[in-house]
Amino acid sequence: MNDKSDHLPPDWPTDEAAAHAVQDELRGRVILDEPGPAPGAPLVAVGVDVAYDDERDVVVAAAVALDARTLEVLEEATAVGRVAFPYVPGLLAFREIPTVLAALDRLAVTPGLLVCDGYGLAHPRRFGLASHLGVLTGLPSIGVAKNPFVFRYQDPGPRRGDSAPLLDGAEEVGRALRTRTGVKPVFVSVGHRVSLDTACAQVLALTRGYRLPETTRAADSLCRRALAAETGSVPPGAE
Template sequence: MQVQQLHPWPSTAREAEAVQDRLRPRVELSGPDSFALVAGLDVHYHGSGGDGLTAAVVVMDAGTLDVVEQVTVDGVAAFPYVPGLFAFRELPALVEALERLTVTPDLLVCDGHGLAHPRGFGLACHLGVLTGLPALGVGKTPFVGAYEPPAARRGSWTPIVHGGAVVGRALRTRDGVKPVYVSQGHRVSLETVTAQVLRLTPRYRLPEPIRRADHLARHPAP
């Protein structure tokens, strides 16, 4: 699939923030609500310095959750660790992995955040804008904003509020299990984000595409 080259990869925090500021207005917060192919994206860090990484993309049939295609890319973190700019460490490898796909997914399910980000432009937003595809973020831990714990039943949620605006939801995907923290990335509504994450979590806390991508990144096929 093709990914737009909308900017060079930054080398400083100021350059990275400028990229986020320039691309943020391109984020769309509505779009389709059904998808045939969904892709999970994750990155695993390794090596003695912790900067080696493997990026993985797993494309699945949204109805059956069968794997359609999967790709891994080995690399090195492309940016230092700076809060709010973490996506720039992973983006080059994730983009390369997406470009190696022979199919184009209809939805990107990112291990990370979208609008629920200090600058309102997390990994899911960035990948959505670069690809033009609907994208959503699923965080294992909260990043920004305040929320009340959702009720214990699967499907319960509460809003995440940051700067006076709703930027995501704390969503219970399993009865009595710690929630996940979901947010819009690009071309999806928050209702669609919630519905898709629940649809993609038939057995576990995390969506199946992210689980598969995490496993692939940790154990790449020879």
């Protein structure tokens, strides 16, 4: 009755130096010169997210495929794994990616765009979660974060669609994008095979009535429910 698995490659990094080396190697495979999926065209947008039970070192990943035009849910998948790395700002991907990949593998549809929680290019080493996931899957990917991380920005205009550069010094690493009038912006950055303009347009197309895109809302909701199903009914300490 226990289909829990670790999903860890044998060479998965266990310390920061090894993780940095992986980032440095994979960063060279990021593709930045593709515009990415055109907004308004048929597209399977897949939201991915994870939830943790730190007590048991359990992580649950969810991947939810939506029709980007209707926002209809096409398919859902989850996977359960062990936490693969401690939380270190800048190394988030090493915590989440093994289990996220397992969830994506369980999807029958082919994603046209991955929408991740967190960042892609907007990263101290220019290789955040969305970049990492994009390179490993070969799929177009973007990052949508709720916080500006270590970066600065001027407040965008007040209306939905208004945006301002997300800056690392003078370099634009992403965009603060207002998805709802009068509400705090989200922070969008490029992952793999998508331009920043396309990333922002897709985020707006995937957002209806809430600050966050429906892809991330659906994935967040699913992984929380799956985590509760996985651990909620089991007393702590029970193996």
